[in-house]
Amino acid sequence: MPGLLSSLNLHHHGLNMGRSSLTSLFRTSRLAVQSSSSPSQINHNTNVSTTTQEKPTLTIDNLNPNIKVMEYVVRGPVVIRAGEIEKELEKGVRKPFTEVIKANIGDCHAMGQVPITFTRQVLALVTCLKLLEDPYFSDDAKMRAKLILAGCRGSSVGSYTDSPGIEIIRKHVAEYIKRRDGIPADWQNIVISAGASDAIKNLLKLFICDVNGKKPGVMVPIPQYPLYSASLAEFNMHQIGYFLDESRNWGLDIAELNRSIQEARKVSNPRAIVVINPGNPTGQVFTRENIEEIIKFAHKEGLFIFADEVYQDNVYPEGSKFFSIKKVLMEMGAPYSNMELASFMSCSKGYMGECGLRGGYVEVLNMEPKVKEMYLKAISAMLCPTVLGQACLDTIMYPPQPGEPSYNNFLKEKNEVLESLKLRAKMVADAFNSMKGFSCNTVQGAMYAFPSMKLPPKAIEEAKKQNKAPDTFYAFELLEKTGISIVPGSGFGQKPGTYHFRTTILPQPEKLKEMLKKFAEFHKKFLQEWS
Amino acid sequence: MPGLLSSLNLHHHGLNMGRSSLTSLFRTSRLAVQSSSSPSQINHNTNVSTTTQEKPTLTIDNLNPNIKVMEYVVRGPVVIRAGEIEKELEKGVRKPFTEVIKANIGDCHAMGQVPITFTRQVLALVTCLKLLEDPYFSDDAKMRAKLILAGCRGSSVGSYTDSPGIEIIRKHVAEYIKRRDGIPADWQNIVISAGASDAIKNLLKLFICDVNGKKPGVMVPIPQYPLYSASLAEFNMHQIGYFLDESRNWGLDIAELNRSIQEARKVSNPRAIVVINPGNPTGQVFTRENIEEIIKFAHKEGLFIFADEVYQDNVYPEGSKFFSIKKVLMEMGAPYSNMELASFMSCSKGYMGECGLRGGYVEVLNMEPKVKEMYLKAISAMLCPTVLGQACLDTIMYPPQPGEPSYNNFLKEKNEVLESLKLRAKMVADAFNSMKGFSCNTVQGAMYAFPSMKLPPKAIEEAKKQNKAPDTFYAFELLEKTGISIVPGSGFGQKPGTYHFRTTILPQPEKLKEMLKKFAEFHKKFLQEWS
Known part of the structure; x- marks a missing residue:
């Protein structure tokens, strides 16, 4: 082990x-x-x-x-080199390809996804009040814009809001959670943030406190989303890696949780556990039973749960279903329903993909009132999350309802994105499984595949000579020869001796087909070259 | 001393x-x-x-x-109570007033300031591309929107940008600085941020590093803007307070800088000095000579300069002029022109007052290349500043030019705001100087007055009984009796035994007149009650 x-x-x-x-x-x-x-x-x-x-x-x-x-490999050396290559192409430098395909980051609109019309209409209306008289805009978008403006001081999105966000939007978030889980949510537990990352860092930093000479420890899945490793490094906290089981479609094994926490107790005080569901970079969707086991484990060990659920709308194959940790924990009843939980959501993923607008929220459950007071005080020095990011969040938490003018179009746009992602999730996994030496789990959710690959010993040797991890060497070769930009698995963590990479499923279907074809050709040549 | x-x-x-x-x-x-x-x-x-x-x-x-x-008094207990009172008024609780006047925070639009039309047009256009065909919008706003969209991946503000911001906007910032100072600026030294606060914290945290058992120290003016005290507390860095000289219109005395750094060296390693110009909460505008002295001092002591210059457009009386620290330092020549400097600017103040959009930038000068690489890596985990905040910044850095369709209206709107603020700056200082026991320096710049007040010994005694600082006691009394919300001086720091508060000059002229009248009446009664 x-x-x-x-x-x-x-x-x-x-x-x-x-x-x-x-x-x-x-x-x-x-x-x-x-x-x-x-x-x-x-x-x-x-x-x-x-x-x-x-x-x-x-x-x-x-x-x-x-x-x-600290490192954040999603924007690390391979991606920095991809940016340089783009500049070289602009300057006319000849390459064996004409464009860089950025499969390294979950950046939906950058890959051609079209924004949701209702969201953008509301944003334009709250920004430019003159448009409230424009017949092009639908009445429900205008009503919504007026509702948001009524929550802004001086009826302007240019005013500061309360640090946890605009009250009416926090209430819409609470109603969304209630619809999702069938369990009430208290709007005063909702804190709006500039994307989920902002909220995650603000909560993690509450735990910075060495006790009896030991650092606070936070359990994170391996592979993990590198925001966690980067933040824990920045805060000088101890990262406790627990391995997901690739052979069981990146499932979570309680024996592994027990192993990792026992080992970690020697050098740290484990305080919290991060659960990413649907998984990034691994794409699994946990079963309800698996979530119950995690909750029982966290309860036994006295851990605060960080539920990274930003891909909750991105679940693809029949039989896979998203269960929020909150829903499961509340339905398990006491003592579990009294546990401390922070659940994160974002405007950047799902079907909207509004990464650039920086909207998100956290629902904080069962936090000690004195701690919550300190948490709210701590975020107040940063004044407030962007009001237009908040407005964007509002349109997702409270989308057009049946019978409203924007409803049909909204539903069509939403379903088109999700159906297409479902298709692409399958395309990507199938393509890698058909390549020699690759093995890729079903992409049940999120926006990524994380295939494993067997690399020839000569390639591994060459990587060592170049002072690179073998999967990083592979990613650089792929980039220089095809223009495809992926993220090496070593940045997410992986079992020693295994090699992976993360690719998004986001290029539009035709582009994706082309990318996978180029990838397969490259891989064949790579094997020939290094065998 | x-x-x-x-x-x-x-x-x-x-x-x-x-x-x-x-x-x-x-x-x-x-x-x-x-x-x-x-x-x-x-x-x-x-x-x-x-x-x-x-x-x-x-x-x-x-x-x-x-x-x-850590504490952040701009959103501290008095302001929290003001929010509660607003809720009570909504519920119909009878008070000796009908509304809370929030003079505690520089929140322009909340106090009735109208947004700049060009800015809002551009924001609506980049959000909702359909509007690019709408004849209501001016051609220069459309051109600008297209320019910004061309800098966005997938031509969408919903895409992530590079972590330091969109290249074309960084270039517009560099051109703005060149026009302002008459000295070239390198766009690669510009890092766009979610408001100035975001940039300030990201730079401050680079200095967290104990050497020889001593904490890093950062010099901040007293009184100071509490973001600094809050951030230094959060980062466990040592705050080195240097007193501004109230008797010389909050000027900066080099002897006081020397005193404070000598004292601080006993317990810390002084690494940086914060200069706020125009001053917050104190409203002074430093002379060029004063800035030269500060630069020489920082050079002698090996300090990195943080130039908080977010109020650079807010300078009021004849004879007061804003000089950026960069301009002065560059014009002084070597060795000063090789010094490390970070200069901060924001969309939240000036004539635009777009606090809620969270746009800002820092220009980082002469930073060691390896350090800069680490700085850029550190901000990359937070992905990017809000793209609409960046777009807002663009319209301020590169406003409509003479001859363009929006120019005349832009200039009219800008001048109206600044002229009105100039009037209100004088109104506020005059009003306090006419009240017994008050003394208020000329508000040369920024958006605040920071008058000192003599409090009757009985009031001071009562404050102690209530376990409050005397100025906090005064602020609570004022709030409960008039609905006027101000910030007690103790949250900014002040010389022992003196009492102040910060009020903004932002209520619109009629409302401000009413506020100052109510304030004077309250103060008279307060003196009667406690004499």
Whole structure:
């Protein structure tokens, strides 16, 4: 059974893959961490007070060490190189391809998805009040815009809102949750945020508190979405990796949870567990039974649950169904229904894909009132989440209802996106399963496939020579030869000795077909070259 | 000469003013800090692993201690009470007033300021592409919308942008700075952010790094904008307060800078200095000579300069002029022109006042390349600032030009706002100077007055009985009797034994006149009651 440390080492190994300048930086930082038990404390003899203009005040040696070790591979070295290649193409540099296909990030509109009309109408109306008289806009969009404006001070989206967001929108979120789960939600438990990431970081940082000399620990799935590893590194908290079981379609095994927490207790105080459902990057959708097991485990171990449920609308095959952790936990009754839970949702995914508008929310359940007061105080210094992101969230939480003028079109647009994603989810998994040495689980949900691949020993050797993780070497080769940009598995974490990558399922069907064809051709040649 | 500790004590004293529940929380937290030299390390015997459902996982005892001590008084207890009073009024509770006047926060549109038409047109156009065919919208707004959309992936504001923002907007920012200063700016030094606060926090956190057992120290003016004290508390950095000289219209005295840094070196490593110009809450505009002195001081001491210049458009009386620190530093030549500087700007203030849209930027000068790489990596995990906030910023950085269809109206709207603010700045200072025991400096810039007041000894005694700072007691009395919401000076910091408050100059002229009249009546009665 691979241990915690090997998972961490592997994780660090992922850092070793970038361009040489990045590599040397990361090496420095790793040494800094290893030389001291507390990365926030570095001892050296440089006296910062004697700085002259020749030596900058802020250097790599006295920079926040947590920032040095953090990484966010979704925008890491492969993706940075993809951006450089785009610039080279613009300048007319000849390549074996004419465009970069960005399959590295869940950026729906960038890949051609069309926004939901109702959402954009409401946003235009709250921004430019003159349009409230324009017959092009539907009456329900106008009503909604007026409702949102009535919740804004001075009837302007240019005013600050309360830090947890506009009251009427928080109420719409609570009603959405009630419809989804069949269980009431209290609008005062809803905190609107600039995307889910903002809310996740604000809640994680509440746990920064060493007790009896041990760091706080947070359990995260491996593979995981790198926001978690990046935030835990920034906050100097201990990441406790629990492996998802690839052989059971990335299911969650309680024995593995027990193994990982027991190991982690030696060096940390486990305080919380992150559950990503539907899974990113792994695409699984947990069964209700699996969720019950997780809840019982978290209860037994006294863990606060972070439910990353931003892909709750993205569930594809027959038989797969999304259950929110809140619904299951409430239906299990006491003592489980008294557990602390934070459930995150975003405007960036689902069928709307409004990544750029930065809208999201967290529902916080059973939080100690004094803690909640501190949490709300902490977010108040950042004033408020973007009001137009809040307005976007409103249109998703409270979409047009049957009988309203925008209803039919809304439903058509929503279903078209989700049906197409369902198709593409299958296309991608099928394509990889037909390639030699690849194995890809069913993409039950979310927007990604995370296939495993067997790499020839010679390729692995070459990767080592280049000081790259083998899957990173593969991703760079793919990028340089085809223009396809994917994210190597080492950035998400994977079992030692296995190699993966994450690709989105987001290119439009024709483009996706072309991408998968190019991918298969590349892979065949790669195997020939390195066998 | 009042020392650093007395300034800190006073600052803490400000915490002691809230409702009883808040008070007791803050007490707990203060004890926690005092009992340990490192607030991020708390020793107690509770074993977090034995948590049961009766005891929450996250409690006030194991909560991040830095979150407990931080405060953000602009949204603090007086303002929270103001919100409660608004709710009570809605429910029909009888009060000696019919509405709450929120003079506590620089929230322009909330106080009736009208948005700039060009900005809102562009925002509607990029949101709802159908409007590009609508004759109501001016051609230059349409051109601008198309330019912004061309910078968005998939031509949608719903796509993620690069983490530092859209390239064309960063270039417009650089051109704006060049026009402002007469000195070139490199667009690659511009990082767009969700308001200035976001950028300030992201840069401050780079400095978290204890050296030789001492915390990093950051010099901030006293009185200061509480985002700084809140962020430094959250990051467990040392706040080095330097007093502004109220008797010289809140000018900056180099002897005081020297005193404060010398004292601070005993317990911290001073790394940076924050300069707020025009001043918040103090409203002064520094002379060029004063800025030169600050730069020389920062150079001598090896400090990174944080130039909070978000009020650069808000300068009122004849003879006052805004000089950016960058302009002065570059014109001073080497070695000063090689110094590290971060200059912050926002869409929330100026003549546009778009607080809710969360747009802003920082220009980072002379940052060590390896450090800059780490900085850009650190912000990438949060994906990107809101695209509509970026689009708003674009319209301010690159407003309509002479000859373009929107130019005349833009200029008229801009000048109306600034002229009216100039009038109100004078109205407020004059009004307070005519009240007994008040003294108010000229409001040269920004959006606030920070008058000092002499309080009767009996009132001070009563405040102590109620466990409140005297100025907080005054603010609560004012709120309960008139509905006027201001922020007590203790939240910004002030010389021991002096009492102030911050009020905005933002209520529209008629409303402001009414507010100042009610204020004067209240003050007269207050003096009678407590003499």
